[in-house]
Amino acid sequence: MAASDSKLAFLLLLVAPYALAVEGTAVLTVEQDYFFDTGELNDWQYNTSLVGSIRLRDDPFPDNSWVFGLTGRVDQRDSERTHLSIDEAYWQRWFQNGFSGRAGYIETFWGVTEASNPVNILNQSRMNDGLDGEVKTTQPMINLTHDSGVSIINLYLLTDFQDRQFAGKDGRPSLPLVIDSDEARHAEEPGFEQWDVAIRGQWLLGSFEMALSYFHGLNREPDFDLRISNAEAQELATTGELPEGNNVALVPRYDQLNQVGFEATYFVGDTQWKGEVAYRDLPDSQYWRGNVGFEHGIYSLIDTRVDVTLYVEYLFDTQDSVIEPLFDNDVFVGARLDLNDVNSSFIELGWVVDADDDDSLIDIEAETRILENVTLGLSGQAYLSDGPDYTTDSLAAALIANNTIDQPLALYQRESYVTLSLSYYW
Amino acid sequence: MKRWKIIVATLAASASIASANQGYDIAVEADRRHSGYGDSEAEVVMTLINKTGDEDRRTLTVKELEGGTATDNDKSLMSFNHPRDIAGTALLTWSVPGEDDLQWLYLPAIKRVKAISSSNRSGAFMGSEFTFEDLSPQDVDDYEYEYLGEKELNGELCFVYERRPKDRDSGYTKEVLWVDQSEYRTRQVHFYDHKNEHTKTLTLIGYELYNDEFWRPSELFMENHETGRKTRMAFSNYQFGQGLRDSDFNRSQLRYGR
Numbered sequence: 001m002a003a004s005d006s007k008l009a010f011l012l013l014l015v016a017p018y019a020l021a022v023e024g025t026a027v028l029t030v031e032q033d034y035f036f037d038t039g040e041l042n043d044w045q046y047n048t049s050l051v052g053s054i055r056l057r058d059d060p061f062p063d064n065s066w067v068f069g070l071t072g073r074v075d076q077r078d079s080e081r082t083h084l085s086i087d088e089a090y091w092q093r094w095f096q097n098g099f100s101g102r103a104g105y106i107e108t109f110w111g112v113t114e115a116s117n118p119v120n121i122l123n124q125s126r127m128n129d130g131l132d133g134e135v136k137t138t139q140p141m142i143n144l145t146h147d148s149g150v151s152i153i154n155l156y157l158l159t160d161f162q163d164r165q166f167a168g169k170d171g172r173p174s175l176p177l178v179i180d181s182d183e184a185r186h187a188e189e190p191g192f193e194q195w196d197v198a199i200r201g202q203w204l205l206g207s208f209e210m211a212l213s214y215f216h217g218l219n220r221e222p223d224f225d226l227r228i229s230n231a232e233a234q235e236l237a238t239t240g241e242l243p244e245g246n247n248v249a250l251v252p253r254y255d256q257l258n259q260v261g262f263e264a265t266y267f268v269g270d271t272q273w274k275g276e277v278a279y280r281d282l283p284d285s286q287y288w289r290g291n292v293g294f295e296h297g298i299y300s301l302i303d304t305r306v307d308v309t310l311y312v313e314y315l316f317d318t319q320d321s322v323i324e325p326l327f328d329n330d331v332f333v334g335a336r337l338d339l340n341d342v343n344s345s346f347i348e349l350g351w352v353v354d355a356d357d358d359d360s361l362i363d364i365e366a367e368t369r370i371l372e373n374v375t376l377g378l379s380g381q382a383y384l385s386d387g388p389d390y391t392t393d394s395l396a397a398a399l400i401a402n403n404t405i406d407q408p409l410a411l412y413q414r415e416s417y418v419t420l421s422l423s424y425y426w
Numbered sequence: 427m428k429r430w431k432i433i434v435a436t437l438a439a440s441a442s443i444a445s446a447n448q449g450y451d452i453a454v455e456a457d458r459r460h461s462g463y464g465d466s467e468a469e470v471v472m473t474l475i476n477k478t479g480d481e482d483r484r485t486l487t488v489k490e491l492e493g494g495t496a497t498d499n500d501k502s503l504m505s506f507n508h509p510r511d512i513a514g515t516a517l518l519t520w521s522v523p524g525e526d527d528l529q530w531l532y533l534p535a536i537k538r539v540k541a542i543s544s545s546n547r548s549g550a551f552m553g554s555e556f557t558f559e560d561l562s563p564q565d566v567d568d569y570e571y572e573y574l575g576e577k578e579l580n581g582e583l584c585f586v587y588e589r590r591p592k593d594r595d596s597g598y599t600k601e602v603l604w605v606d607q608s609e610y611r612t613r614q615v616h617f618y619d620h621k622n623e624h625t626k627t628l629t630l631i632g633y634e635l636y637n638d639e640f641w642r643p644s645e646l647f648m649e650n651h652e653t654g655r656k657t658r659m660a661f662s663n664y665q666f667g668q669g670l671r672d673s674d675f676n677r678s679q680l681r682y683g684r
Contacts, residue, residue: 109538147678299549340550342482425510
């Protein structure tokens with residue numbers, strides 16, 4: 001005990017000279033969720049959670065710097081959403097001639113489109129922080145970069161694998177069936193032999209920008225196997241209902257994936273044409289997934305200070321799966337209003353419509369600063385579908401019968417929600 | 427494409443001959459005295475003042491790199507620090523002579539470097555009375571000039587000239603500049619909107635000499651006469667020629683926030 005205390009004291013002494021130079025930011029957020037309906041697995045409609053994060057950074061020596069961040073959440077209902085985890089935490093070193101390297105827990109972003117980013121693969125998603133998967137976990141990796149200004153090459157060695165985070169059995173928004181992440185299966189157990197690799201090159205040619213990427217490793221997006229015992233299946237078949245206290249669940253399965261990605265953007269005045277496409281090669285399936293469209297800016301709308309950005313994208317996914325992909329043949333229309341007021345207020349509205357069945361997803365996000373260090377935000381998603389209102393029983397029956405679920409949004413139709421958040425920044 | 431460029435170059439050359447008047451010469455001399463610093467860095471405190479006098483504060487760091495030759499890009503990197511909810515947000519600009527600038531915005535929450543359109547020239551910068559255009563690097567040949575005479579401003583004898591932006595995306599039809607005769611420092615600018623009304627006045631205050639060579643204002647004060655709002659930009663910790671490199675203005679630098 002004493003030894004470790006003195007070690008700590010020595011460590012503190014070592015870092016003390018830097019302590020003054022370290023830059024830090026922190027934020028504490030209270031979130032209040034409201035679900036418009038009761039769900040199949042949970043009949044509560046209100047949920048409160050508290051999220052905090054801290055980020056420190058410093059340049060201890062020339063051409064060296066580090067970042068360290070932590071994020072934690074305490075969730076009223078969902079114990080699987082309550083967590084404390086390492087945010088970005090890495091050391092970076094710059095070398096001559098545009099080379100740099102970094103190692104640690106890193107978050108990267110690949111992509112150019114707005115509705116979703118099919119090529120963005122390195123970091124795992126927290127689906128319990130929104131079905132759009134925009135909230136990511138950090139990925140342990142070694143990342144080497146060469147940036148010449150007009151071209152950037154990144155090499156990634158991904159030294160661990162993280163499972164996708166889903167709402168627990170007490171959490172929402174969720175499918176009508178429990179996802180049992182504890183039993184998840186991986187094509188190979190994560191370990192030294194199973195380091196995933198990726199490479200991405202970016203090129204800038206005037207107002208044309210493009211990127212090519214390749215990823216080899218475990219798919220970040222699991223497939224699901226239905227776990228059901230013979231007795232349970234038999235009872236479901238005869239009575240149409242699963243027995244009380246059943247153990248039926250969807251079990252995530254992570255397969256080996258090769259993905260080739262392509263991204264491009266091109267500016268014509270106030271319009272930015274853009275697209276990203278991924279070819280995904282899995283053991284049982286090969287398919288294309290992509291978004292193509294444009295973004296158009298209207299600045300100082302009708303002599304006001306308001307800037308409007310309009311988005312139109314076509315989303316496709318040729319994957320042939322039992323539960324069809326959410327965005328397989330969809331049109332996204334969105335708008336962002338920046339009020340350009342002193343409170344940096346903005347409103348974002350997005351609408352994704354499935355061209356096959358007219359099911360749609362509405363996404364809203366808005367934020368304003370109400371005090372110097374305090375922001376108020378509103379976000380939410382509505383899942384509109386005229387498909388069957390699945391129960392645990394009917395979904396399990398459909399999956400056993402191997403019936404294609406061609407209106408995937410129907411699975412979420414009782415999970416529409418809004419979240420009000422109040423954040424304090426340091 | 428190449429042929430098109432030659433035509434444009436010819437047009438530009440004839441344009442500068444046509445505007446080879448005293449106003450143009452003053453602008454060239456002012457530009458010459460302003461340049462040659464290589465690179466610079468400054469801390470900026472921006473105060474937004476509304477009609478009733480309420481103030482809001484933003485702080486940012488501005489780094490600039492001069493392109494060495496005519497074909498090199500001038501580059502600038504603005505990193506925001508306050509309000510804290512936008513800390514880490516950064517705007518990288520590469521100016522391209524004769525073409526639209528290239529701009530990228532870094533969004534720290536999702537670690538995204540987003541290419542943005544630089545034609546948002548007339549849009550308000552961070553809710554202030556400055557537009558992106560007011561704060562962008564300005565090339566002498568981006569305007570047409572007319573000399574208006576000399577006038578005294580706060581006891582300094584100034585050249586007064588008018589310049590009209592050639593860029594259709596500009597928020598102004600013309601700007602009238604007061605440039606002092608002793609050191610060619612811009613002292614005041616009147617901005618005229620598309621209805622040709624004098625809507626904004628910029629006053630440049632507290633010029634100080636750095637490295638025995640470069641005059642820089644310690645404060646820019648912009649008044650909007652239409653709305654009654656004002657913005658004060660105060661500069662401090664100016665540093666010149668500290669050896670910033672091209673690579674300090676690369677896109678992959680944005681993520682490090684240094």
